[in-house]
Amino acid sequence: MPGTTQMRARDILYRLQASKAKGVVTTDALAPEVDSVASECPALKVKLLVSDHSRKGWLNFSSLIKSASPEHTCIKSKTMDPMAIYFTSETTGYPKMAKHSHGLALRSSLPSNRKCLQLKTSDILWCLSDPGWIVAFVGGLLEPWTAGSTVFIHHLPQFDPKVIVQMYFKYPITQCLSGTAVYRMILQQNFPSLRFPTLEHCVTGGESLLPQELEKWRRETGIQLSEIYGQSEMGLGCAIYRGMKIKPGSIGKAIPPFDIQIIDNKGNILPPHTEGNIGIRIKPIRPIGLFLGYEGDPKKTAEVECGDFYNTRDRATMDAEGYFWFLGRSDDVINASGFRIGPAEVEEALAEHPAVAESAVVSSPDPIRGQVVKAFIVLTPPFLSHDREQLTKELQQHVKSVTAPYKYPRKVEFVPELPKTITGKVKRSELRRKEFDQMQAATRP
Structure with missing residues (x-):
């Protein structure tokens, strides 16, 4: 299961738990992220570090390669395995x-x-x-x-x-x-x-x-x-x-x-x-x-x-x-610079911040990246009077700290309420359409 090096503890935890992976292979940079969630992953038995250094609780890939026997048996796999x-x-x-x-x-x-x-x-x-x-x-x-x-x-x-x-x-x-x-x-x-x-x-x-x-x-x-x-x-x-x-x-x-x-x-x-x-x-x-x-x-x-x-x-x-x-x-997945981002992942990260009452995340047109992540945020009462520019930076940094940094909202707009269906579902398509309509209006001669 290949994974981007931009993942953080939350992303790693989800993947380990969902897959019931028995082993994980990574480098020095991400080993601490893995260690922070390893106790919540009962299936995880082997941690393999690709590094010149050793780390407690981890096997060292370089050392294992040096000590490995040159004799081995190849496993015959079938096309549909x-x-x-x-x-x-x-x-x-x-x-x-x-x-x-x-x-x-x-x-x-x-x-x-x-x-x-x-x-x-x-x-x-x-x-x-x-x-x-x-x-x-x-x-x-x-x-x-x-x-x-x-x-x-x-x-x-x-x-x-x-x-x-x-x-x-x-x-x-x-x-x-x-x-x-x-x-x-x-x-x-x-x-x-x-x-x-x-x-x-x-x-x-x-x-x-x-x-x-x-x-x-x-x-x-x-x-x-x-x-x-x-x-x-x-x-x-x-x-x-x-x-x-x-x-x-x-x-x-x-x-x-x-x-x-x-x-x-x-x-x-x-x-x-x-x-x-x-x-x-x-x-x-x-x-x-x-x-x-x-x-x-x-x-x-x-x-x-x-x-x-x-x-x-x-x-x-x-x-x-x-x-x-x-x-x-046909759904709401955001394609930002080739990275596919599910809005729910960003919204859950935002929800952990005390300033966020609720949020909706959509794609927004961008002249460089094609699309970027934009978050529409309804604030909790204690944060209504806070400086919006500073709060935007704080929320962006918060998302970067709890999930892969490429998922953070490059654009943030604070709104009094979110458009919803009669059953209470957020109308992301309406927000997304608004973003693209604004871009088209801005580029008309």
């Missing part, structure tokens, strides 16, 4: 556990799957994605491993466009795989030159760049940006293959063996240019590489099975040539 679990997000609760088989790795070796990057043994690929996400596993490990390519790694604590551009000039990197935020950050810096000496192919995913941004990248670098689409449940599902005709704004065509269609809520296939849900055919045969189900939650698994299809709950259209056009999530 469970291999990994990726935690995904949802709006009404905690992340779900999307369980994958070894088929996810096998799929990367299929000729159809290798059309996307078309890596050669001479290529050097830089995947700017946190290793905790599935795109790093599929695009940054399996793809180059299968092709025999070289992987470039830079331990960036955070995205820094100046450092990234410097690396492209300094090292012979030929391909780049990254979220859209990285390209957007680079374009907004106004560098004197973006004509990189060895870079040949750039792939982006997570969200769509604006047509003018795609054109600006092509004009300044001489390279067309190819878009991809995927989920924790599927890995990569659609792509603009290298050398394929690019339609600005399109996420490309389905990657075999996935049969992807636009479906309605009953699983019926919709005609071209009709908005619907992105669906992957699972009957009569479930395709290799698609997740096995949500571990420990057959109800959630059944909810996404829609007729003969797995319903991704992502909205899109498909044109007559089979190109898909992504429109957005």
Whole structure:
């Protein structure tokens, strides 16, 4: 179960308890976070530290490797044996556990799957994605491993466009795989030159760049940006293959063996240019590489099975040539710089602060990151007279301290009440629509 290094004790506790994990592997930086919750995880038996130092209660990976016998027996695994679990997000609760088989790795070796990057043994690929996400596993490990390519790694604590551009000039990197935020950050810096000496192919995913941004990248670098689409449940599902005709704004065509269609809520296939849900055919045969189900939650698994299809709950259209056009999530998951964030996780963190009576968290448009987290907050009476600017900073820091920092609300608005349905459910869609309407109004000539 890969996990981002940005997780905090709360995130780690949830994952250990939900999965009943018997072991955890981490570095010096996160070991204290694990220790702070270990007593609440009865299934946890082994703690393995990847470090040059020792820590009480932990086994040391380096020492174990040095003392290990060179003789070992490989375990023969089958294609459909469970291999990994990726935690995904949802709006009404905690992340779900999307369980994958070894088929996810096998799929990367299929000729159809290798059309996307078309890596050669001479290529050097830089995947700017946190290793905790599935795109790093599929695009940054399996793809180059299968092709025999070289992987470039830079331990960036955070995205820094100046450092990234410097690396492209300094090292012979030929391909780049990254979220859209990285390209957007680079374009907004106004560098004197973006004509990189060895870079040949750039792939982006997570969200769509604006047509003018795609054109600006092509004009300044001489390279067309190819878009991809995927989920924790599927890995990569659609792509603009290298050398394929690019339609600005399109996420490309389905990657075999996935049969992807636009479906309605009953699983019926919709005609071209009709908005619907992105669906992957699972009957009569479930395709290799698609997740096995949500571990420990057959109800959630059944909810996404829609007729003969797995319903991704992502909205899109498909044109007559089979190109898909992504429109957005049918639920409230926030996609901020490629990080998928469930509002409920942020709202629960905010609820622990005495100033917060209730809150609603939604996505808000942002010129750099595409989307950011925004929190609408109703204050408790004792805090009504507090300085709002200072209180905003305090609440942001509070969220950073109790959950992964990337989840903190970059925007905060204090409101007297939240819009709700007759049954008392918060209307997040209404708040989100307000945010996007304001952005559109601000950009009108």
